[in-house]
Amino acid sequence: MSEPELPDDRELEDFLAGRSAVSRAYRADAEQQAAPAALDAPVLARAEAPVAQARRLQRWRLPMTLAASVVVAVGVLRLAVNEPAVRAPSMADAAMPAHPERARGDLAATPEPASAEAKAAPTAPAPASAEVAEDAPATLAPPPPESPFAARAGESRVAPEALLDKKRSATAAAAEARANVAIAAAPESEPSAAAPATLAKVTDGFSAANSPAPAPKLRSAFAKSTEQSAPPASVQLQGNSADAAKSASAPSLASARGVIVSTAAAVAAAPAVIPAPNAPGRYGPFVLGAATLAAVAEHYQSEVGIEPVVGLSAGADGRARYRVLEYASGADPRGAAWFYFDAEREALVSVAVSLRPALATAAIEAQEMLSAPMQIQADAPAGCNAPDRPVANITGRYPQYRVYSQRGVYLLLTAPDVVSEIGYFPPCG
Amino acid sequence: MMQYRHGTLAAFEQLYRRHKNPLYRYLLRGCGQAETAGELFQDVWASLVRARSSYQPRAKFTTWLYTLAHHRLIDHLRCLPRQPISLSVDDDETPTPAALWAAEHERPDAQAVAAEQRLNIRRALAALPIEQREAFLLHEEGGLTLDEIAVVSGVGRETVKSRLRYALVKLREALADV
Numbered sequence: 001m002s003e004p005e006l007p008d009d010r011e012l013e014d015f016l017a018g019r020s021a022v023s024r025a026y027r028a029d030a031e032q033q034a035a036p037a038a039l040d041a042p043v044l045a046r047a048e049a050p051v052a053q054a055r056r057l058q059r060w061r062l063p064m065t066l067a068a069s070v071v072v073a074v075g076v077l078r079l080a081v082n083e084p085a086v087r088a089p090s091m092a093d094a095a096m097p098a099h100p101e102r103a104r105g106d107l108a109a110t111p112e113p114a115s116a117e118a119k120a121a122p123t124a125p126a127p128a129s130a131e132v133a134e135d136a137p138a139t140l141a142p143p144p145p146e147s148p149f150a151a152r153a154g155e156s157r158v159a160p161e162a163l164l165d166k167k168r169s170a171t172a173a174a175a176e177a178r179a180n181v182a183i184a185a186a187p188e189s190e191p192s193a194a195a196p197a198t199l200a201k202v203t204d205g206f207s208a209a210n211s212p213a214p215a216p217k218l219r220s221a222f223a224k225s226t227e228q229s230a231p232p233a234s235v236q237l238q239g240n241s242a243d244a245a246k247s248a249s250a251p252s253l254a255s256a257r258g259v260i261v262s263t264a265a266a267v268a269a270a271p272a273v274i275p276a277p278n279a280p281g282r283y284g285p286f287v288l289g290a291a292t293l294a295a296v297a298e299h300y301q302s303e304v305g306i307e308p309v310v311g312l313s314a315g316a317d318g319r320a321r322y323r324v325l326e327y328a329s330g331a332d333p334r335g336a337a338w339f340y341f342d343a344e345r346e347a348l349v350s351v352a353v354s355l356r357p358a359l360a361t362a363a364i365e366a367q368e369m370l371s372a373p374m375q376i377q378a379d380a381p382a383g384c385n386a387p388d389r390p391v392a393n394i395t396g397r398y399p400q401y402r403v404y405s406q407r408g409v410y411l412l413l414t415a416p417d418v419v420s421e422i423g424y425f426p427p428c429g
Numbered sequence: 430m431m432q433y434r435h436g437t438l439a440a441f442e443q444l445y446r447r448h449k450n451p452l453y454r455y456l457l458r459g460c461g462q463a464e465t466a467g468e469l470f471q472d473v474w475a476s477l478v479r480a481r482s483s484y485q486p487r488a489k490f491t492t493w494l495y496t497l498a499h500h501r502l503i504d505h506l507r508c509l510p511r512q513p514i515s516l517s518v519d520d521d522e523t524p525t526p527a528a529l530w531a532a533e534h535e536r537p538d539a540q541a542v543a544a545e546q547r548l549n550i551r552r553a554l555a556a557l558p559i560e561q562r563e564a565f566l567l568h569e570e571g572g573l574t575l576d577e578i579a580v581v582s583g584v585g586r587e588t589v590k591s592r593l594r595y596a597l598v599k600l601r602e603a604l605a606d607v
Contacts, residue, residue: 006594007601015597016568016575022550022600026569029547035453039467040445043474047433047441050478054436 281408281424283337283351288408289426291348293341334359334422351424358420361402361411368409368422373402430490434481444490445474451570452498458566459502461555469505473498488580495571496581499563506559546604553603561596564589 007015014020018027281288286296300306335356342349364370400413410423432440452473457466476497484493554562560582567578575593579586 005598007597012590012594012597015593020597021604022597023569025546025550025604026554026600028543029550030451030454030569033450033454033457035449035470036463036467039453039470040449042471043445043449044442046471046475047445047478048438050481051433051436051438051441058436 279406279408280426281351283353283424286348286351287426288348288351288424293339293346293348296339296341296348347426349426353422355420355422358414358418361413361417361419364411364419364422368404368407370404370407370409373404373411430481430484430493431486434484441478448491448494451572452494455495455498455566455570456502458551458554458570459559459563460505465505469498469501473501476501489577491571492573492577492580495567495573499567499581502563549603550600553600557596557599561592561599564592565596565600568593 011020015023018024280290285299332353335354338350338352338354339348340350340352341347400416402411402413404410408425408427410425411419412421412423414420430440430444433444449470453466453470456469456473457463460466460469473494477494480497554565557565563582564578567573567581571577571581573581575586575589578589582589
């Protein structure tokens with residue numbers, strides 16, 4: 001008996017391709033035999049069960065998620081309510097990244113070392129450069145917007161031309177820095193913004209002279225205030241064209257169309273920043289050019305209780321003669337005051353206050369609410385009618401002066417930054 | 430299958446309708462008993478339903494399905510004492526001859542020959558060793574290639590070819606006897 005022959009590759013390929021007789025015979029038999037229909041239901045039911053379960057879970061997923069979130073949130077809230085010790089720091093840490101007051105304290109703490117240093121060394125030398133002098137106020141308490149400090153700070157930012165005249169402004173910057181250091185060093189002084197008001201109360205009308213002991217007290221207060229709190233003058237000012245024209249030949253910083261003169265930088269170029277009317281000076285209740293001899297005498301005799309010393313004074317060239325009221329004591333706590341009246345009209349044409357002792361320019365500027373001088377000259381006649389003014393003959397004693405024509409005020413300086421006399425004048429012309 | 434994995438029951442129904450008859454025959458020819466085949470059939474689909482979440486389309490779905498069926502059938506046969514496969518069910522399911530006006534191959538004499546051939550095929554198939562029978566059924570019912578049969582059976586490709594050759598010899602002899 002022979003072994004049956006195994007199919008070769010071709011016959012196997014025919015089988016795999018479904019072309020063999022065996023395949024045809026098997027398929028003919030298989031096609032008539034199907035799976036019982038009774039098996040469909042249990043199989044399909046078993047297949048549907050997990051799908052339906054997943055659908056139910058899917059349907060409840062969102063509500064269950066929300067419910068779980070609510071439960072967790074309520075639990076956390078109840079914990080927070082029942083545990084205030086836990087709630088406070090967590091809420092503070094989460095809601096307030098930086099405590100505002102603490103932040104302010106941190107910021108405010110920055111200038112404190114400078115202030116403390118200034119208190120410890122009130123006579124510390126002023127910085128020599130203008131940049132340092134401009135930085136100095138920034139380390140102090142910020143001034144109110146209406147304060148001359150604000151204008152000064154603004155000028156330092158908007159007047160880059162100041163750098164061009166750094167050499168000329170160095171002296172003025174040093175003076176301002178010294179004044180700022182003095183302010184910071186004053187242990188009992190009031191804020192700088194209050195200093196002008198205090199001084200104004202002293203000088204305006206000298207009403208305090210009616211008090212039982214007004215003069216020494218006021219004088220002491222004035223001296224203390226002016227020595228210890230001397231904020232720098234503001235630096236921006238539009239010049240008066242007439243004054244500027246008259247001072248064009250002098251080494252002035254004025255120009256015909258108006259100038260901005262900085263005590264810190266000496267030069268700025270922002271015309272019409274501050275209007276500069278050629279207003280009359282005011283001394284106490286008196287308006288220069290309008291007040292009369294009788295009104296002034298009556299005021300001091302009846303309201304202040306000071307008897308004036310009346311005399312005559314001649315003008316610089318001998319043409320003018322003036323009636324003079326001298327209130328050497330008590331009229332002005334800063335020193336002796338002379339009232340000059342037109343000899344014919346008897347109108348108040350000038351008031352000169354001889355300061356005893358002399359004061360710093362910045363202190364006077366702060367006291368008189370002056371912004372910046374229109375002219376800074378040395379050994380030259382002052383004002384629009386200088387030859388006719390009583391102060392014109394004293395240029396030898398006061399080699400320098402500052403003209404604030406917008407306020408009708410002159411400052412006469414015996415040395416740089418040392419004011420020895422204040423003059424109040426009516427408008428020019 | 431991926432659609433069914435994501436919850437589409439209709440996709441499963443489509444798969445089931447496509448594969449239920451070949452799978453059932455594979456199991457019926459493999460175990461030889463309709464009742465056992467029915468149980469195995471349900472077990473295979475149940476395995477498929479359970480494994481749906483981990484199903485990855487790395488191969489044809491048919492290959493995966495018949496792999497499940499092969500494992501289930503082998504597990505069943507291993508639990509049985511060695512005995513020849515019964516052909517009682519197949520004998521009872523002999524189709525009724527068609528009418529006289531039927532086509533030539535359906536005429537009574539032709540149908541008698543065909544019926545005898547199918548009976549011989551069934552007998553010869555039942556007499557094959559399980560390895561050869563499985564290889565033959567995986568190709569005929571599952572439409573698997575040699576490589577796929579090798580994957581399902583866990584043997585080499587040449588082994589599958591050898592098994593098929595031996596199976597074809599015996600089945601061819603069964604047909605020649607008619």
